[in-house]
Amino acid sequence: MRPVVRFPDVEALTLHHLRKVIPGFQGGPDIPQDLASRLPFTMVERNGGVTRWPALDQAVLALYVYGADRATAHDRLQEVLAHLHAMPGSAPLVSRTYTIAGAQFTPDPLTDGPRWYASVGVAVRPEKGIG
Template identity: 35%
Template sequence: MADMLLFPDVEALLCTWLRTELGDIPVGNKLPNPRPDPFVLVQRHGGIRHTVVTDAAQVGLECWAASDAEAHDLAQLCRALLLYRLPGQILDGHTVYRVDEVGGPSNLPDPASSMPRWVMELQVHVRGLAA
């Protein structure tokens, strides 16, 4: 019987990594109440097993800030970090092979509060580990 591979909790890996990269900016996979400004929400929206050893997790990022310009800049910073710095990193034993942009940053104010928010969708290719 072939070895089974288990894939990581990509939300948890990305939240931990982004917290380190962003410093004082809070990052999480659940929206706190009250929500701080600024704040980055990371949630897996699906994805597929791309190869025998890789998971292609589709991940949504939502970036809130006090102004449209600040929310935009935070989204662009997250975008640059994830697209250019994350590939090749080993997070909790899992290699991140590549990050693809599925939907670039979009201005989408929060429908509940009308606060400035920019959103994007990425695909994060991560290697699994033997069970």
């Protein structure tokens, strides 16, 4: 019988890491109602990936960074990317990070505000076996 394993929530793990390493970091998996008062804000959303059972979950994360202006949003995205690429070895369970789609300016059609986007892969090991 194969072992049963459980992988961590990569969105939550990533947001926890970013809150630890970026002072005053504002971010979450959803856009808050009070977005304007929380800028710059980073939305981290898992939008796919592949599990290489039983050893790795290779999550694909979309990063949407909102800012008061284009430059502020850009700078925060670059800071987030730098810390994400430093995660292996510093964040528990993270074995690898890699860029899927580099920085792209994509103004938000809902808020009409400045927004930058990038997509990254975050490979994590299982938390533990189950059963």
